């Protein structure tokens with residue numbers, strides 16, 4: 001029993017010895033190190049030696065590096081842009097689908113060049129439904145909403161109705177069905193004798209077919225069809241495709257088609273901001289001019305996304321559309337054909353995309369059908385000229 005007690009005592013002593021003789025590392029303000037026993041540490045501290053965290057501080061740089069520096073050198077590092085608080089070096093950025101991320105400041109410009117913005121409002125768009133309700137959505141959702149019957153402007157969400165007695169009124173599209181059932185009509189009564197002022201001099205109604213996102217592998221088929229029918233159209237081209245499809249671009253120009261700008265890489269102009277938009281359009285137009293000798297005069301914003309500041313920066317008219325075939329979504333020639341032929345009226349601008357084979361199939365039927373109906377198929381600039389022209393910085397979705 002006594003022997004066991006001694007053994008326990010011996011173990012306690014053995015455990016205590018290293019504790020009482022523990023070593024401590026202390027630092028001078030200049031970073032020198034000294035290892036002393038914990039018993040002596042108190043007196044060294046009184047002589048101006050410190051624990052490590054009293055002498056060193058963790059700091060961060062704008063590109064996310066972290067390092068430990070002496071407190072006496074802290075102001076020198078701060079002059080070079082390093083900070084103790086990493087939050088001072090990070091910025092919240094937003095992308096067009098509503099994702100937000102904290103980005104080190106050194107990488108902010110790179111992100112913004114790729115379409116990230118500083119405030120969520122810059123990547124949101126207000127849309128109006130057919131009853132006049134407004135909702136703000138992320139730009140990524142805009143195309144889907146437009147396909148579901150939302151509109152960018154109150155004007156587009158309304159429709160003008162006519163009765164047989166020469167009365168007309170403008171109502172929300174949601175209200176129009178009931179009125180149509182009561183005998184109101186979408187088309188005005190035929191004019192008695194004089195032709196409407198906006199019919200071109202040769203008397204034929206005009207329509208501007210437009211093709212976005214090309215040139216592409218189906219552009220030639222569309223050009224063949226336009227050429228065969230003596231028709232003109234407008235191609236809003238994407239700059240980074242022009243190298244691959246330079247022959248198609250040149251042929252568009254040679255056939256007298258209008259070439260417009262649809263950005264360099266299909267980035268949203270509202271995400272690029274005013275100066276980004278100006279640079280993007282210039283880069284695209286420079287390339288078109290280099291390849292064809294003709295400089296585009298009109299712009300179609302990707303996703304139809306625009307605001308006053310990017311329109312002003314662009315220095316050109318923004319051309320939207322009032323007949324959206326949704327050809328990119330349905331990829332169905334019948335559906336594209338019907339979208340045009342069911343609605344088309346004098347002064348309309350029709351949106352299609354020359355990068356889909358079913359669209360080329362549809363165009364081969366749409367163009368002769370429109371010609372047969374008596375339409376003159378013209379470029380956007382020709383249509384605008386016949387209707388009093390257009391101005392830089394303004395947006396147009398038809399020329400009635």
Ligand code: NI
Pocket residue numbers: 212213262266302303
């Ligand atoms: Ni597009």
